[in-house]
Amino acid sequence: xxxxxxxxxxxxxxxxxxxCPGCGAAQVLNYFLxxxxxxxxxxxxxxxxxGVGCTARIxxxxxxxxxxxxxxxxxxxxxxxxxxxxALKVVIFSGDGDxxxxxxxxxIQAARRNLDVTMIVVNNLNYGMTGGQVAPTxxxxxxxxxxxxxxxxxxxxxxxxxxxxxxxxxxxxxxFRSRQGIRAIEGALRHRGFSxxxxxxxxxxxxxxxxxxxxxxAKNIRWIEEHSVTAEQAKLxxxxxxxxxFVLGDFVNTSRPVFAGSSTMPQGGEx
Amino acid sequence: MGRGRVLTGKHFMLxxxxxxxxxxxxxCDFFAGYPITPANEISxxxxxxxxxxxxxxxxxxxxxxxxxxxxGASLAGAKAMTATASEGFNYMLEGVxxxxxxxxxxxxxxxxxxxxxxxxxQADVMQLRWAASGDxxxxxxxxxxVQELFDHTVKAFNLAERxxxxxxxxxxxxxxxxxxxxxxxxxxxxxxxxxxxxxVPPAEFIPFRAEKNGVPPLPNLGExxxxxxxxxxxxxxxxxxxDADVFERMYERILGKITAxxxxxxxxxxxxxxxxxxxxxxxGSEARPALDAVEAARENGIAAGLLxxxxxxPVAEDEIRHAAQQARAVLAVEMNVGKYAGExxxxxxxxxxxxxVTKNRGEIHTAQEILRVIEEAAR
Numbered sequence: 001x002x003x004x005x006x007x008x009x010x011x012x013x014x015x016x017x018x019x020c021p022g023c024g025a026a027q028v029l030n031y032f033l034x035x036x037x038x039x040x041x042x043x044x045x046x047x048x049x050x051g052v053g054c055t056a057r058i059x060x061x062x063x064x065x066x067x068x069x070x071x072x073x074x075x076x077x078x079x080x081x082x083x084x085x086x087a088l089k090v091v092i093f094s095g096d097g098d099x100x101x102x103x104x105x106x107x108i109q110a111a112r113r114n115l116d117v118t119m120i121v122v123n124n125l126n127y128g129m130t131g132g133q134v135a136p137t138x139x140x141x142x143x144x145x146x147x148x149x150x151x152x153x154x155x156x157x158x159x160x161x162x163x164x165x166x167x168x169x170x171x172x173x174x175x176f177r178s179r180q181g182i183r184a185i186e187g188a189l190r191h192r193g194f195s196x197x198x199x200x201x202x203x204x205x206x207x208x209x210x211x212x213x214x215x216x217x218a219k220n221i222r223w224i225e226e227h228s229v230t231a232e233q234a235k236l237x238x239x240x241x242x243x244x245x246f247v248l249g250d251f252v253n254t255s256r257p258v259f260a261g262s263s264t265m266p267q268g269g270e271x
Numbered sequence: 272m273g274r275g276r277v278l279t280g281k282h283f284m285l286x287x288x289x290x291x292x293x294x295x296x297x298x299c300d301f302f303a304g305y306p307i308t309p310a311n312e313i314s315x316x317x318x319x320x321x322x323x324x325x326x327x328x329x330x331x332x333x334x335x336x337x338x339x340x341x342x343g344a345s346l347a348g349a350k351a352m353t354a355t356a357s358e359g360f361n362y363m364l365e366g367v368x369x370x371x372x373x374x375x376x377x378x379x380x381x382x383x384x385x386x387x388x389x390x391x392x393q394a395d396v397m398q399l400r401w402a403a404s405g406d407x408x409x410x411x412x413x414x415x416x417v418q419e420l421f422d423h424t425v426k427a428f429n430l431a432e433r434x435x436x437x438x439x440x441x442x443x444x445x446x447x448x449x450x451x452x453x454x455x456x457x458x459x460x461x462x463x464x465x466x467x468x469x470x471v472p473p474a475e476f477i478p479f480r481a482e483k484n485g486v487p488p489l490p491n492l493g494e495x496x497x498x499x500x501x502x503x504x505x506x507x508x509x510x511x512x513x514d515a516d517v518f519e520r521m522y523e524r525i526l527g528k529i530t531a532x533x534x535x536x537x538x539x540x541x542x543x544x545x546x547x548x549x550x551x552x553x554x555g556s557e558a559r560p561a562l563d564a565v566e567a568a569r570e571n572g573i574a575a576g577l578l579x580x581x582x583x584x585p586v587a588e589d590e591i592r593h594a595a596q597q598a599r600a601v602l603a604v605e606m607n608v609g610k611y612a613g614e615x616x617x618x619x620x621x622x623x624x625x626x627x628v629t630k631n632r633g634e635i636h637t638a639q640e641i642l643r644v645i646e647e648a649a650r
Contacts, residue, residue: 011497013510044495047347060499060511065492067343068511069502070369076336080343080351081492083327084301088347088493109332263318263328 006033009043014061022217024175024201025055025095025122031178031199032058032091032120035185047081047090049074051103053129054203055095055122072102075110078117083261090117091189096137097127100156104136107158111165111194113259118188118195121158124203125211132206139244142211162196163252169195170252175202176225177248184250193258200224200246273323277458286417286447287312287354290380290440291320293424294352296461299378300326301349303337305359309389309444310382313354334359338366342375346500348491350428354380357395358387360402367437368403371525373500374479374487376431376466378424382442390633391444393555394607399439400584406522408529410536411439411584413554417451419581429464430536434528435486441583443606445556445635473497480507484527529585538581539590543569547576549648550594551628552615553604554580556635561604563638564645573649583611588618595619600648604628606635 007015010033019026036043048059052071059066067077074092082090099107099121110117126144127133133146136156143150159172169191171184181199188195202208202220209215212223224246231249234242277296284292290313294302302321304314314330321328327344331337334355341351355363360381370377383395399411410430414423420442427438467488469476478498481487490496499509504518529536542562544550549568553561558579568575578594580587595601601619603612609629616625628644630636 011499013508043497045493047492060501063497065346065497066499066501067346067373068499069372070339070365073335073339073366073369076331076339077343079329079331079336080301080303080340080345080349081347083329083340084344084347084349084351085491085493105332106336109336261321261327262330263322265322 006037009033009036009063010061011063017061018057019054020205022202022204022220023054024124024199024203025058027175028055028120028122028199028201029058029061031182032185035182035189038182038186039189041089041189045087045089047088049077049090049092051094051098053095053097053127054124055093056098058093059091072098072106074098074103075106075115075119079110079115082115082117086116086260092117092119094119094121095128096121096123096125096135096158100136100158107162108165111162111167111196114166114168114193114256116193116258118191118197120185120188121196121198122201123158123198124201124207126203126207128203128206132203132210144207144210158198159196159251166194167196167252168193168254168256171250172198172200172246173248174200174224174228174246176221176228180248187250187253191253193255200228274320276324277455277461279455279457282453282455283450284417284453285312286420286442286449286451287382288316289417289420289453290354290424290442291316292455293421294378294428295320295324296421296455296458297425297428298350298463299352299428300324301341301344301351302326302353303329303331303340303351304354305331305334305337307356307359309384309447310354310356310359310380313380334362335365338363338379339369341377342366342370342373345375345377346492350432352378352380354382356382356384360395360398364402368405368407369502370437371403371407372405372502374435374489374525375437376435377437378427378431378440379437380424380440380442382444382447384444385633388633389444391556391635392607392631392633393443393557393605394610395441396583396605396607397610399441406526408526409439409584410434410436410529411441411582413441413580413583414446415556415558415579416446417449417453420446421453421455425461429462432464432466433486434532435466435489436529441555443556469496477507478509479505481524484524484531486528533585536582537585537587537590539587540579540581541594542577542579544576544578544594546574547594548597548599549573549575549602549645550598550600551575551577551602551604551641551645552580552591552594553577554583554611557604557606560636560638560641564641567638567642568645568649571646573645575645586614586618591615591618595622598623601625602628602644602648604636604641607631
């Protein structure tokens with residue numbers, strides 16, 4: 001049997017993975033491996049970080065050092081790692097719960113500081129691992145395990161949040177658009193500063209079955225793509241129309257000094 | 272370019288500053304904290320001292336950020352510390368649990384305060400022990416002076432590195448905000464312990480393999496070892512698939528590495544105990560008026576003595592039992608509603624009565640207050 005050569009970057013003995021059939025997080029693992037390969041990422045110097053949840057398992061499969069298992073604290077970990085050893089490459093894999101709910105403030109602060117890490121968010125529109133509860137990213141009206149009468153809360157736009165807070169690289173794609181998504185990760189890995197790439201992803205087991213009426217991954221992906229527009233197309237839509245769509249694109253790519261600690265001596269200055 | 276790492280010499284220093292100097296002397300090169308009174312002077316001095324010695328200072332967005340940044344930095348190879356006060360420690364519990372499970376050396380300073388107020392208390396003594404959810408042992412040191420805030424911070428780093436575990440310095444408003452004489456020895460006289468590192472290359476390294484009650488070696492992140500540092504129960508190789516045997520064995524070792532080395536960790540001081548009939552047991556700043564009271568009682572012809580608990584956790588069971596052996600009464604002195612007394616009662620058992628000497632008014636006992644209880648017990 002011929003194995004995909006990218007499996008060389010997977011942790012030995014970690015397969016088969018634990019993702020459900022058709023899971024979007026597993027697709028993003030694949031995209032990351034391709035992007036990392038394209039940019040020649042050194043896995044020996046990579047620290048993958050995952051919080052809690054399905055997406056948080058992605059770095060567990062990488063043949064690299066990994067911090068895992070605490071909900072929402074991926075960026076604080078990354079801050080400590082990166083401040084102590086700026087030469088390490090830190091990539092965070094975060095679900096929408098980790099990023100937009102329990103870890104939301106950490107995201108804002110890391111973006112503001114321009115912490116030199118890459119954060120890949122798999123936004124599957126609900127809490128997948130815990131059984132499909134409503135998330136801050138769940139579309140309005142959607143039925144989930146904790147919104148049996150439809151979600152009444154407006155959803156979070158993570159990319160807009162990150163951009164506003166000061167992230168220097170921000171992209172959103174969906175799992176249907178693999179090429180753009182992989183390219184966005186490549187750009188994030190090459191970027192110096194806080195980069196965030198969000199993937200709108202299917203969760204056939206929970207979100208698909210409850211909110212979309214089908215646990216068929218292909219149907220779920222099609223639903224996401226049908227509800228996606230590019231940033232260019234979005235300009236032509238009314239606010240009401242836009243509220244029901246996922247806006248895709250490469251939104252931010254700028255440069256400014258990266259975070260090196262809250263107290264640093266002025267360079268070349270006297271103390 | 273500023274001061275050096277070890278400020279050898281005699282000082283008249285604030286307790287919170289002594290913590291910082293102890294940390295630096297122990298090799299601390301990463302500090303993260305979030306503002307809270309009465310621990311602020313620790314962060315403030317760290318902000319000026321860390322850049323002087325090439326270390327990193329982070330003012331986190333909250334205590335969670337601080338404690339997790341500390342664990343991240345430690346895994347990257349830093350000697351890392353955070354400091355907070357009571358309610359701030361509440362937020363950190365989560366990170367303490369991670370540090371226990373993933374076996375991450377780090378130091379946490381808790382300057383205890385009355386809930387919502389900055390008055391003095393020892394009310395966290397149980398919480399510090401039972402901090403995290405799930406199983407754990409905890410090493411908690413209880414300094415009673417500015418000198419010991421320095422000494423114990425050094426010791427805390429050494430214990431953390433030795434046992435791959437979080438170690439807590441239990442400070443109090445009393446000593447944290449007090450100025451006292453402090454002697455900082457020459458750097459060569461300060462014992463430094465560094466974590467054990469792998470002796471084999473990555474291909475041969477089994478990250479969580481250790482002898483019974485042992486401490487596995489720890490490489491730094493990014494050295495090619497490819498280790499999974501998870502909160503989840505993990506086998507010797509770091510695999511996190513659930514296995515009841517793995518879970519059971521893992522926590523046997525993580526608890527055992529502390530309990531089996533009690534003698535190496537536990538420290539007490541005995542004052543006038545040889546013939547003591549009334550035995551006081553105290554820790555932290557409460558041992559100061561307790562000692563004064565013992566000496567006053569001795570002047571009045573009462574055979575009183577003091578067992579000072581330098582380490583509050585693990586419990587100095589042998590020393591407490593021994594001190595209670597010939598006692599008519601044991602007095603458990605503390606600045607709270609009476610918490611550690613339960614541990615003392617447990618250890619003393621039926622050997623003699625245990626009298627709870629408590630004060631929960633935001634201030635330390637006076638020697639007179641304690642003396643009165645001694646005299647009553649001696650009657």
